[in-house]
Amino acid sequence: MTVLExxxxxxxxxxxxxxxxxxxxxxxxxGWSFVRVLFMLALVVVFATPLLWMINSSxxxxxxxxxxxxxxxxxxxxxxxxxxxxxxxxPFFLNSVKLAVLNVVGVxxxxxxxxxxxxxxxxxxxxxxxxxxxxxxxxxxxxxLIPQYALFQQLGWIDTHLPLWVxxxxxxxxxxxxxxxxxxxxxxxxxxxxxxxxxxxxxxxFRVMIPQVKPALAAVGIFTFIESWNDLFGPLIFxxxxxxxxxxxxxxxxxxxxxxxxxxxxxxxxxxxxPVLVVYLFAQRYIVEGITSSGVKG
Amino acid sequence: xxxPRSSVSSADMSVLTEPTASAxxxxxxxxxxRRAALQGWAFVAPLVIGIAVFQAYPLLVSxxxxxxxxxxFTTPTWIGLDNFTAMPADELLVNSVKITLLxxxxxxxxxxxxxxxxxxxxxxxxxxxxxxxxxxxxxPYVTSIVAIxxxxxxxxxxxxxxxxxxxxVGIDGPEWLADSTFALVAVIVVAVWQGVGxxxxxxxxxxxxxxxxxxxxxxxxGASPPARFLRITLPLLTPQLFFVLITQFxxxxxxxxxxxxxxxxxxxxxxxxxxxxxxxxxxxxGQLGYASAMAWAMFLxxxxxxxxxxxxxxxxxxxx
Numbered sequence: 296m297t298v299l300e301x302x303x304x305x306x307x308x309x310x311x312x313x314x315x316x317x318x319x320x321x322x323x324x325x326g327w328s329f330v331r332v333l334f335m336l337a338l339v340v341v342f343a344t345p346l347l348w349m350i351n352s353s354x355x356x357x358x359x360x361x362x363x364x365x366x367x368x369x370x371x372x373x374x375x376x377x378x379x380x381x382x383x384x385x386p387f388f389l390n391s392v393k394l395a396v397l398n399v400v401g402v403x404x405x406x407x408x409x410x411x412x413x414x415x416x417x418x419x420x421x422x423x424x425x426x427x428x429x430x431x432x433x434x435x436x437x438x439x440l441i442p443q444y445a446l447f448q449q450l451g452w453i454d455t456h457l458p459l460w461v462x463x464x465x466x467x468x469x470x471x472x473x474x475x476x477x478x479x480x481x482x483x484x485x486x487x488x489x490x491x492x493x494x495x496x497x498x499x500x501f502r503v504m505i506p507q508v509k510p511a512l513a514a515v516g517i518f519t520f521i522e523s524w525n526d527l528f529g530p531l532i533f534x535x536x537x538x539x540x541x542x543x544x545x546x547x548x549x550x551x552x553x554x555x556x557x558x559x560x561x562x563x564x565x566x567x568x569x570p571v572l573v574v575y576l577f578a579q580r581y582i583v584e585g586i587t588s589s590g591v592k593g
Numbered sequence: 594x595x596x597p598r599s600s601v602s603s604a605d606m607s608v609l610t611e612p613t614a615s616a617x618x619x620x621x622x623x624x625x626x627r628r629a630a631l632q633g634w635a636f637v638a639p640l641v642i643g644i645a646v647f648q649a650y651p652l653l654v655s656x657x658x659x660x661x662x663x664x665x666f667t668t669p670t671w672i673g674l675d676n677f678t679a680m681p682a683d684e685l686l687v688n689s690v691k692i693t694l695l696x697x698x699x700x701x702x703x704x705x706x707x708x709x710x711x712x713x714x715x716x717x718x719x720x721x722x723x724x725x726x727x728x729x730x731x732x733p734y735v736t737s738i739v740a741i742x743x744x745x746x747x748x749x750x751x752x753x754x755x756x757x758x759x760x761x762v763g764i765d766g767p768e769w770l771a772d773s774t775f776a777l778v779a780v781i782v783v784a785v786w787q788g789v790g791x792x793x794x795x796x797x798x799x800x801x802x803x804x805x806x807x808x809x810x811x812x813x814x815g816a817s818p819p820a821r822f823l824r825i826t827l828p829l830l831t832p833q834l835f836f837v838l839i840t841q842f843x844x845x846x847x848x849x850x851x852x853x854x855x856x857x858x859x860x861x862x863x864x865x866x867x868x869x870x871x872x873x874x875x876x877x878x879g880q881l882g883y884a885s886a887m888a889w890a891m892f893l894x895x896x897x898x899x900x901x902x903x904x905x906x907x908x909x910x911x912x913x
Binding site for chain 2: 331334338342343344352405406409412413419421424427428433439441443444445446448462464465466467521524525527528532543544546557561564568571576579583586587
């Protein structure tokens with residue numbers, strides 16, 4: 296709420312003269328805010344159009360798309376496209392779901408353990424270690440990928456799902472940082488009280504502390520899900536077999552093979568985006584909170 | 594720090610008064626501290642192992658590889674600095690650096706200005722409308738770059754949506770992805786469209802932290818809206834702008850997904866950005882040593898640029 300809107304909400308201004316002045320200004324301003332909202336809605340159209348077009352085209356025939364690329368006539372509910380796309384996409388969808396689950400569970404567990412240790416425990420080397428964890432964020436991914444390929448070759452991990460979750464789960468940098476922040480914000484009395492009751496460190500961690508940082512866990516879980524789902528480099532480099540491929544990368548690699556029409560390609564794209572969109576729309580509050588607290592302190 | 598130190602001194606005092614009790618207490622305390630350290634290390638152990646095995650070790654192997662000729666199968670041979678000295682003469686590399694810089698020059702100002710505009714717009718208005726708009730503008734950021742690039746491939750087709758819309762206002766659009774100039778413009782458009790949500794949320798959080806009293810005071814002084822923006826909003830937003838700039842530089846040097854799906858580096862090599870070229874060298878041409886050297890060169894460049902930005906921040910970033 297802006298200052299001026301707040302002023303217009305006042306029932307009566309102290310002086311009549313002054314009050315009229317405010318009111319006039321408020322009217323001019325609400326004209327302005329009308330323009331502003333229109334402008335913002337226009338921007339929503341710009342940001343939503345590609346996704347809406349994708350969904351719209353996935354529900355039309357190929358001939359209709361060719362005749363009217365803008366698709367202003369709207370969808371025809373051609374669900375055949377989804378029958379074709381769904382059948383082609385199903386195994387990749389399952390691979391992506393499996394990897395997303397492994398990554399979310401693993402990152403939450405390892406990240407919460409490390410975040411708690413950095414926030415609340417005393418051990419030698421803590422400061423240096425935390426600096427190292429933060430510094431890894433600046434290294435471009437491509438620097439790791441080439442030697443990781445050689446490493447996974449030696450381990451016999453190439454063309455398995457292991458390179459797509461083990462490294463991510465064991466290096467939860469963002470999760471560690473965000474959960475450390477969350478644990479730092481909790482009062483010490485919580486642990487002290489539990490300790491007096493005779494609880495051990497693990498018990499305190501799982502029973503007392505973890506339930507207190509649920510919003511941060513939600514943010515980390517959602518981010519990990521999105522990252523795992525949308526990962527491009529990993530599946531591209533470490534997988535060879537078609538049957539192991541994840542959904543987005545399969546879409547990029549086999550588009551000409553499986554989806555010969557724009558309409559089925561858009562149906563497959565919609566299926567690729569849908570899980571993330573659903574999670575995002577239900578949990579966008581946590582995403583915003585997560586980004587905000589990972590950024591700069593004001 | 595003051596906690597343990599004061600407890601040590603109280604233990605020392607007890608030595609004078611109660612020698613037998615302290616003889617029990619001191620090893621007990623040391624034992625407790627050792628246990629706490631062990632527990633701490635146990636909690637971070639998975640992370641430490643992960644960073645050592647999957648980041649630190651690969652980082653060193655990569656450095657080692659950059660001094661070798663290595664195809665990934667046969668034994669690498671030491672060639673000293675040859676990989677690095679070969680870079681300036683590699684026309685495709687020079688081209689990819691040029692294109693990456695052009696991409697950065699195009700995408701960063703657009704992204705930052707657009708993110709600032711969206712954040713300012715979202716910051717006004719009620720809580721519900723503001724969260725609706727924020728959700729809408731942020732959505733592209735979470736969607737798969739592959740799916741998005743496939744949609745935009747259709748949009749930028751010669752008879753596609755973009756040229757149809759341009760045709761409505763009488764503009765004869767170019768053949769975007771087949772045109773060596775406009776292909777990069779298309780890549781920039783997609784990258785900005787997808788990437789602007791993240792800086793917008795950062796800037797919005799900065800805007801929301803600015804005390805309302807400042808604007809009220811400016812109102813009393815009769816400050817015009819542009820003056821309020823330039824004198825209050827912008828200076829107080831510089832920490833967030835600084836963070837956004839640093840992260841955007843690091844991200845835009847690593848642009849890959851859009852190029853991989855939409856243009857494959859083409860037409861010709863018009864959108865062959867740096868990471869795409871490194872990727873080709875590593876996984877298509879079997880030049881792992883050379884690719885590692887290029888990756889390390891980029892890493893050092895990013896570090897240098899970040900250090901310079903950290904130095905420069907004193908000149909323009911305002912910490913309240």
